[in-house]
Amino acid sequence: MRGVGFTIAPGKILGLIGESGSGKTTVARTVMGLVRSATGSVRFEGREILGLSERELRKVRRRLHLVFQDPYDSLHPGMRVREIVEEAMKIHGIGERASRRVAVSNALEDVGLTPSSRFTERYPHQLSGGQRQRVAIARAMVLDPALVLADEPTSMLDLSLRSEILEILKRHRDTRGTGYLFITHDLALAGYLCDRIAVMFWGKLVELGATETVITNPLHPYTKMLLRAVEELAPPEPHKPEDYQASDHGIQMEESYATIIPELREVAPDHYVAHPPNRQATPDQAVPEKED
Amino acid sequence: MSALLEVSGLSTVYHTPEGPVRAVDGVDLAVGQGEILGVVGESGSGKTTLVMSLMRLITPPGQILEASEVLLDGEDLFRLPRSEMVSRRGRDLALIPQSAMHALNPVISVDRQVAEAITAHGAVDSRAALRTARERLQEVGIPPERCHAYPHELSGGMRQRCVIAMAVASEPKLVIADEPVSELDVIVQARILRLISELKKSRGLSMILVSHDLPMVARICDRIAVMYAGRIVEVGEARTVFKNPQHPYTRALVQAIPRIHGLRRTLRSIPGDPPDLNRLPPGCNFEPRCPAAFADCQGVDPSLEEVRSGRKVACLLYHKDERK
Numbered sequence: 324m325r326g327v328g329f330t331i332a333p334g335k336i337l338g339l340i341g342e343s344g345s346g347k348t349t350v351a352r353t354v355m356g357l358v359r360s361a362t363g364s365v366r367f368e369g370r371e372i373l374g375l376s377e378r379e380l381r382k383v384r385r386r387l388h389l390v391f392q393d394p395y396d397s398l399h400p401g402m403r404v405r406e407i408v409e410e411a412m413k414i415h416g417i418g419e420r421a422s423r424r425v426a427v428s429n430a431l432e433d434v435g436l437t438p439s440s441r442f443t444e445r446y447p448h449q450l451s452g453g454q455r456q457r458v459a460i461a462r463a464m465v466l467d468p469a470l471v472l473a474d475e476p477t478s479m480l481d482l483s484l485r486s487e488i489l490e491i492l493k494r495h496r497d498t499r500g501t502g503y504l505f506i507t508h509d510l511a512l513a514g515y516l517c518d519r520i521a522v523m524f525w526g527k528l529v530e531l532g533a534t535e536t537v538i539t540n541p542l543h544p545y546t547k548m549l550l551r552a553v554e555e556l557a558p559p560e561p562h563k564p565e566d567y568q569a570s571d572h573g574i575q576m577e578e579s580y581a582t583i584i585p586e587l588r589e590v591a592p593d594h595y596v597a598h599p600p601n602r603q604a605t606p607d608q609a610v611p612e613k614e615d
Numbered sequence: 616m617s618a619l620l621e622v623s624g625l626s627t628v629y630h631t632p633e634g635p636v637r638a639v640d641g642v643d644l645a646v647g648q649g650e651i652l653g654v655v656g657e658s659g660s661g662k663t664t665l666v667m668s669l670m671r672l673i674t675p676p677g678q679i680l681e682a683s684e685v686l687l688d689g690e691d692l693f694r695l696p697r698s699e700m701v702s703r704r705g706r707d708l709a710l711i712p713q714s715a716m717h718a719l720n721p722v723i724s725v726d727r728q729v730a731e732a733i734t735a736h737g738a739v740d741s742r743a744a745l746r747t748a749r750e751r752l753q754e755v756g757i758p759p760e761r762c763h764a765y766p767h768e769l770s771g772g773m774r775q776r777c778v779i780a781m782a783v784a785s786e787p788k789l790v791i792a793d794e795p796v797s798e799l800d801v802i803v804q805a806r807i808l809r810l811i812s813e814l815k816k817s818r819g820l821s822m823i824l825v826s827h828d829l830p831m832v833a834r835i836c837d838r839i840a841v842m843y844a845g846r847i848v849e850v851g852e853a854r855t856v857f858k859n860p861q862h863p864y865t866r867a868l869v870q871a872i873p874r875i876h877g878l879r880r881t882l883r884s885i886p887g888d889p890p891d892l893n894r895l896p897p898g899c900n901f902e903p904r905c906p907a908a909f910a911d912c913q914g915v916d917p918s919l920e921e922v923r924s925g926r927k928v929a930c931l932l933y934h935k936d937e938r939k
Contacts, residue, residue, distance in 0.1 A: 483885035
């Protein structure tokens with residue numbers, strides 16, 4: 324991961340898009356302070372958190388939480404749901420027994436595990452995948468964090484359960500102003516959920532901007548490639564009655580490009596692109612039409 | 616279109632301590648020559664058990680029920696002697712498994728592995744087989760200089776290409792692919808699917824493609840069968856099923872898919888939990904989660920009936936006779 328920079332405003336969702344190995348998860352781990360070798364700057368609520376001591380970081384983590392991809396791996400198999408959700412409050416010394424119990428059951432009901440009494444005493448193996456991921460979200464939300472880093476939180480869930488999890492995340496954003504870094508490889512999903520999108524390629528950001536702008540007016544060849552692949556895999560549109568067509572992506576990128584990805588440049592208000600080498604875009608090519 | 620594969624009344628049961636569980640429950644399917652049939656279902660719907668049953672690879676505590684019938688080119692695979700079935704696998708009926716890394720032998724170069732698949736089923740000398748293997752690999756897009764690579768030297772997409780080359784090498788009558796692209800990145804997914812549709816055109820490949828990814832299946836397949844709790848609940852021409860789903864479950868799935876263009880602002884979810892095969896409701900399996908359910912649905916288990924030409928749906932909404 325090299326020279327990655329972005330901001331997330333309170334109550335906003337930034338989608339970090341990229342394929343496996345592009346460095347998405349490393350970004351989340353770095354923000355959490357889990358990558359010791361990282362250099363640069365991570366400011367959270369106005370404060371530099373990169374390089375903080377473990378003890379200092381612990382305080383920050385009260386406001387900053389992670390939701391992992393795999394709800395089977397991320398919950399302690401020997402702990403009950405109540406203990407899993409309560410643990411963070413204990414660590415941060417919040418409330419006492421009785422008030423914590425109330426907070427736990429509120430958090431569970433908030434993610435749709437109702438009545439919470441049906442779930443508090445269960446162990447993770449007694450829950451379905453969708454229920455586990457809700458517990459993981461309840462655990463992250465019980466401390467009312469300002470920012471949640473969600474690493475592919477729905478990719479292991481069935482389609483019929485996915486939208487419910489997304490609705491929970493959206494509701495927290497709308498009612499409590501929680502901000503998210505939503506990591507995904509699914510551009511269509513990001514298009515649905517996120518306010519802004521950052522596209523990652525080989526450890527660097529190659530495009531960043533408002534969701535609508537990036538999807539309707541992608542400028543970087545890699546973003547275009549991703550979009551075309553998604554369109555190719557997408558269901559047939561009613562106005563496109565032709566057969567499944569083997570269209571070529573038509574975009575060639577030399578492998579060496581990966582090592583010399585240039586810095587992001589603002590080409591339009593809040594639309595940043597790393598232009599490919601030897602293809603310095605001339606202003607009339609790259610700068611999108613102003614919308615008025 | 617003559618049916619190459621005809622499946623009727625296929626049921627597979629797992630004998631568990633809590634009693635028998637019907638993972639596949641009375642499935643009827645047909646695949647025509649040169650056709651790709653998509654089987655769509657979520658986890659636990661029975662799609663992998665269906666694949667394993669078709670290959671006759673179910674082992675205890677699983678059991679394929681006696682009344683099940685699978686006709687490939689008119690021949691009942693379930694009535695063949697076991698040794699005969701072994702020789703049919705790979706030759707008549709090839710499997711593309713989910714994980715390409717695990718499907719390949721790590722210590723044999725990929726051209727030799729494909730050659731092995733060729734010699735196993737035909738009296739070809741090994742040199743000719745190796746030559747054919749390299750041709751097959753190039754046909755699926757492996758450059759000549761990469762043909763003798765070992766699996767770990769290839770990317771995930773390249774490995775999946777090798778597995779496909781191996782599956783089609785002995786020119787099987789039918790290829791069954793279980794989630795062939797779900798472990799790949801989206802750009803590679805698109806390429807592999809393009810390869811599959813090219814092979815369909817150039818070789819008249821007949822295929823069953825099993826996946827949870829409804830939009831992808833709608834795009835590449837000729838027909839779709841939707842599975843829920845071990846049953847086929849809807850089957851029909853791929854595009855029309857996707858554009859105009861009839862079964863409430865299919866309809867709900869389609870509404871849960873985000874679209875990249877014309878940004879959809881609401882995604883519908885399906886309330887309730889996925890079905891527990893140990894405790895299926897007495898009537899329709901989808902009834903507890905169904906927004907369109909009415910009183911009769913709790914008592915009547917709907918059969919898969921043709922509602923219009925080429926479209927079958929298992930739902931009381933469409934069964935006028937069973938509705939009282």
